[in-house]
Amino acid sequence: MMNEAQALDAFASLSQETRLRIVRLLVIAGPDGLSAGAIGQAMDGASSSRMSFHLSHLEHAGLVASRREGRSIIYSAAFAALADLAAFLMRDCCQGHPEVCVPAVAALSSRCRSGVGAKRAARA
């Protein structure tokens, strides 16, 4: 479970335009991920050193993972960490005021239509 220091690192990573775009790109790309070069292309051709700086920032914050594949390094979103971060943000929000927290969870759930019949997947 996420602690304050981890959350601070994660939020710092996400507060930078290029990094936020990288994360969203990787979230959409799914578990297979994308190479550093491909990500750089997508960030209107950012320099490789700039990419490397931001990617290692994100990796240090635990928001992405990397693996080597040939000469490329493939980055992918750390979905569990993103989920944890979202949970951290809402932690303790229901203390006597469920009417305040429930719409938040509802909004999030509605983005994930597969959630309804996916209890089996959630257990895995």
Place this chain on the structure above:
Amino acid sequence: MMNEAQALDAFASLSQETRLRIVRLLVIAGPDGLSAGAIGQAMDGASSSRMSFHLSHLEHAGLVASRREGRSIIYSAAFAALADLAAFLMRDCCQGHPEVCVPAVAALSSRCRSGVGAKRAARA
């Protein structure tokens, strides 16, 4: 619905230790909120100018709201914005890979036990 610029402001606000603590304090405090002074006390007696700096940062980012009450200014968490931010983080995460997203939503929902029987509240 949250856009990229708003999300960047929000994440920048949350990436600072004092501000993250303020938000969590206000989330726990609930809709009634707390005065700037009371928040300052809780932040191991931070100076008023420092509090003012961080509180206006958070307010500008839309994460807290303020109202005057006598000589005090009362700050409270902007629950809808926090929910939106969490949703933004997970947006598009299900594109063909529900097994990746669903645990995230499940983790969040489990933090909010009242969520189960609270469909009426969510509609309000």
Place this chain on the structure above:
DNA sequence: TCAATATTTCAACATCAATTGAATTATTGT
């Protein structure tokens, strides 16, 4: 082994963000 590709590392520079303390504004009670 050599050249080509992919990425990282490093130092220098430029920008941006947080803290401090003093001065200012707003509200209340006498």
Place this chain on the structure above:
DNA sequence: ACAATAATTCAATTGATGTTGAAATATTGA
């Protein structure tokens, strides 16, 4: 109107962060 309380604003300083370009490392194919 005055003193007391509550909070904000401002300028100065300090520290952290992002960008650039050149050099270094790792991997592959000829």
